[in-house]
Amino acid sequence: MSRRLLNFLLPLGTGVLMVGIWYAIRHGLSEDMxxxxxxxxxxxxxxxxxxxxxxxxxxNTTKGAVLGFGFAVVISFGLALILSLSNLIRASLYPYLMxxxxxxxxxxxxxxxxxxxxxxxxxxxxxxxxxxxxxxxNTTQGLISTDRNLVxxxxxxRANRWQETFLLRVPAALPYFFTxxxxxxxxxxxxxxxxxxxxxxxxGDGGGLGFQAIIYSSQAKYPALFATAAVTCxxxxxxxxxxxxxxxxxxxxxxxxxxxxxx
Amino acid sequence: MSVPPIVAFTNVVKRYGDGPVVLDGVCFDAAPGxxxxxxxxxxxxxxxxxxxxxxxxxxxxxxxxxDGRTPEAAAAELAFVFxxxxxxxxxxxxxxxxxxxxxxxxxxxxxxxxxxxxxxLVRLTGRESAFPRQLSGGQKMRVSLARALTLEPKILLLDExxxxxxxxxxxxxxxxLLDIRQQQAWTTFFVTHSVAEAVFLSNRIFVMSANPGRIxxxxxxxxxxxxxEATRRSRPYHDLVSEVSRLLRSVEST
Numbered sequence: 076m077s078r079r080l081l082n083f084l085l086p087l088g089t090g091v092l093m094v095g096i097w098y099a100i101r102h103g104l105s106e107d108m109x110x111x112x113x114x115x116x117x118x119x120x121x122x123x124x125x126x127x128x129x130x131x132x133x134x135n136t137t138k139g140a141v142l143g144f145g146f147a148v149v150i151s152f153g154l155a156l157i158l159s160l161s162n163l164i165r166a167s168l169y170p171y172l173m174x175x176x177x178x179x180x181x182x183x184x185x186x187x188x189x190x191x192x193x194x195x196x197x198x199x200x201x202x203x204x205x206x207x208x209x210x211x212x213n214t215t216q217g218l219i220s221t222d223r224n225l226v227x228x229x230x231x232x233r234a235n236r237w238q239e240t241f242l243l244r245v246p247a248a249l250p251y252f253f254t255x256x257x258x259x260x261x262x263x264x265x266x267x268x269x270x271x272x273x274x275x276x277x278x279g280d281g282g283g284l285g286f287q288a289i290i291y292s293s294q295a296k297y298p299a300l301f302a303t304a305a306v307t308c309x310x311x312x313x314x315x316x317x318x319x320x321x322x323x324x325x326x327x328x329x330x331x332x333x334x335x336x337x338x
Numbered sequence: 339m340s341v342p343p344i345v346a347f348t349n350v351v352k353r354y355g356d357g358p359v360v361l362d363g364v365c366f367d368a369a370p371g372x373x374x375x376x377x378x379x380x381x382x383x384x385x386x387x388x389x390x391x392x393x394x395x396x397x398x399x400x401x402x403x404x405d406g407r408t409p410e411a412a413a414a415e416l417a418f419v420f421x422x423x424x425x426x427x428x429x430x431x432x433x434x435x436x437x438x439x440x441x442x443x444x445x446x447x448x449x450x451x452x453x454x455x456x457x458x459l460v461r462l463t464g465r466e467s468a469f470p471r472q473l474s475g476g477q478k479m480r481v482s483l484a485r486a487l488t489l490e491p492k493i494l495l496l497d498e499x500x501x502x503x504x505x506x507x508x509x510x511x512x513x514x515l516l517d518i519r520q521q522q523a524w525t526t527f528f529v530t531h532s533v534a535e536a537v538f539l540s541n542r543i544f545v546m547s548a549n550p551g552r553i554x555x556x557x558x559x560x561x562x563x564x565x566x567e568a569t570r571r572s573r574p575y576h577d578l579v580s581e582v583s584r585l586l587r588s589v590e591s592t
Contacts, residue, residue, distance in 0.1 A: 227424075249428070
């Protein structure tokens with residue numbers, strides 16, 4: 076059987092198997108416990124029934140995720156450029172970056188609500204906080220890991236700081252940058268959802284998926300809750316897929332990670 | 339000598355900080371068009387000589403002039419080739435060849451002609467859109483050489499450029515280097531560990547000794563250019579290789 080066919084059939088088979096197990100468990104549950112695990116078709120029906128509120132919530136969460144992720148990419152890149160300038164700058168700023176990463180979101184959320192209000196503002200900031208760290212760490216690492224021989228070449232030809240940064244260090248850091256971007260892309264929708272759950276608001280735009288989850292769980296609409304989870308996963312796939320395509324476009328022609336010969 | 343020397347070392351001493359003396363009393367004049375090979379044990383300062391010429395580090399005492407100026411002022415006359423091809427992996431061959439000009443501030447439209455000429459010289463026309471990872475070691479070295487040639491330098495500094503290549507590729511590239519030199523008459527400083535290569539390429543060989551680095555002996559190579567495969571098979575060539583090897587052994591044993 077060809078590799079390509081196998082690559083397609085294997086995940087399909089895994090999926091069919093898992094859905095089978097799902098139905099089997101559900102079948103095994105006693106009648107009064109069946110509400111604990113809705114079947115895929117029930118979830119699908121809930122998705123259709125709540126399509127209006129879910130699509131509005133998805134749009135709002137996407138907005139929060141894209142903005143938070145976008146700000147994180149831009150600001151982390153700028154900060155990474157500054158951090159890459161010297162060991163001293165890194166030593167003075169790294170501990171505080173760690174704190175940024177360690178801050179518990181559920182504690183920060185009410186503070187943010189106090190500062191910038193519940194809703195999109197808070198969601199964007201929380202998404203930003205979650206995405207920022209892997210981006211800045213990876214990009215900085217990339218910017219300081221430039222091949223020494225290439226740096227020497229640039230020095231020999233009297234390259235100025237601008238040339239050394241943008242013709243050498245930045246492109247050389249791209250593979251690292253994309254490693255950070257892949258991690259952040261998966262985190263962004265989750266961050267937006269958590270942000271919305273902890274600091275969301277139905278005021279104005281009607282809230283996002285996190286807020287929708289609160290509503291469904293309070294109304295005991297369990298299939299709709301599962302549908303919300305499924306939509307979040309799809310959103311995550313879209314983000315991850317987008318970054319993979321970007322990464323492929325920027326790296327596939329030259330970087331070894333796209334040309335491994337192992338099987 | 340009627341022509342003024344293009345590179346003049348007068349009693350050059352070099353030490354880094356308070357470290358040991360790396361070069362001690364180095365004196366020589368290089369005439370335009372000279373092909374000088376530097377050979378000697380590790381620590382003899384051959385790479386340091388290149389660094390001084392490149393103006394990357396000042397002489398500690400003595401004087402060094404390039405084309406009548408300080409090395410710093412003459413930096414634009416130089417081009418370099420290193421042991422590693424040092425290509426930017428994210429740029430294709432064409433763009434890699436243009437990098438040296440780009441760093442010197444040559445605007446993009448003006449770079450194209452020099453790029454084409456250089457690629458033609460190293461016989462890589464048609465490979466412009468290939469990426470470094472698609473090239474063999476020899477081809478990468480050719481791209482590296484082409485990048486230096488786009489500058490049409492007065493002085494070409496080569497630091498063991500073919501050291502990592504297999505014997506056959508190295509011999510081919512040696513012949514190509516001399517061919518290209520017929521068309522672009524640079525003065526060449528060539529650091530190598532291979533006596534055969536030094537004899538084949540140079541008109542002057544500096545056999546250096548270490549601790550401190552000195553020019554132990556200069557050997558003149560009088561075989562006429564162009565040199566070919568036939569030169570390598572000739573008796574005088576073999577005799578000279580043996581002589582230089584003997585010199586090198588005597589230096590290394592002291």
